Amino acid sequence: MRQEEIWDTETARNYDTPGSGMYAPEVLGPAVDRLAELAGAGPALEFAIGTGRVAVPLAERGVPVAGIELSRPMVDQLRTKVDEATIPVVVGDMASAAAPGRYTLVYLVYNTISNLLTQAEQVACFRNAARHLLPGGRFVIELWVPELRKLPPGQQAVVFRTVPGYIGLDTYDILRQQVVSHHFRFGDDRRTTVFRSPHRYVWPAELDLMAQLAGFELESRHADWSGSGFTGESRSHVSVYRMPSEG
Structure with missing residues (x-):
């Protein structure tokens, strides 16, 4: 995207x-x-x-x-x-x-x-x-x-924040030095929204x-x-x- x-x-x-x-x-x-x-x-x-x-x-x-x-x-x-x-x-x-x-x-x-x-x-x-x-x-x-030190062998995702109604996690592609941040927000009406953004980590x-x-x-x-x-x-x-x- x-x-x-x-x-x-x-x-x-x-x-x-x-x-x-x-x-x-x-x-x-x-x-x-x-x-x-x-x-x-x-x-x-x-x-x-x-x-x-x-x-x-x-x-x-x-x-x-x-x-x-x-x-x-x-x-x-x-x-x-x-x-x-x-x-x-x-x-x-x-x-x-x-x-x-x-x-x-x-x-x-x-x-x-x-x-x-x-x-x-x-x-x-x-x-x-x-x-x-x-x-x-x-x-x-x-x-x-x-935060690559948090990745055990075979794992690609790291949760970077959790608060009521929100979970944020990053998925890493170590070979290409790419990461996608996923922001999950949970509403009182059981609806969930997701916002994703790609990045190159440095x-x-x-x-x-x-x-x-x-x-x-x-x-x-x-x-x-x-x-x-x-x-x-x-x-x-x-x-x-x-x-x-x-x-």
């Missing part, structure tokens, strides 16, 4: 969960704080801006924000919150689309680089970020660490090599937006890559 088909009108309409999940203050707040710090006085560009989960509060902090987004329905949902003058968005692929201007910060959050399903597309995404950055600018990626070391190919250097890596240390047990990371300064 193509990404444009996954992120359709129904998905966009139900994407926001104000106050809970990835919109919970303890999840969103530290991300916005850190991105505002990294942007400094300059403008920021969000790849895969979606419905503006991060961009809207970042703009409210006084950071000029623009975006690139593949899904027109997601942009339409963003437009119910802010207009084009406040957060301009280019509709296109984050691996190749160009936004006007140059930026001090490009960021790509919540595992979204894995929506690019080939290594070549992911490398192109790094190169596209580099094209948009001013000298000394930063590219920030938030990404999960593949190890931190591979991500660092992609960054080098695009001219970046790794500046920092933490386990979360609050700056916790990244260890072999960390389930995700926030990696900050920096372009060389002029001279």
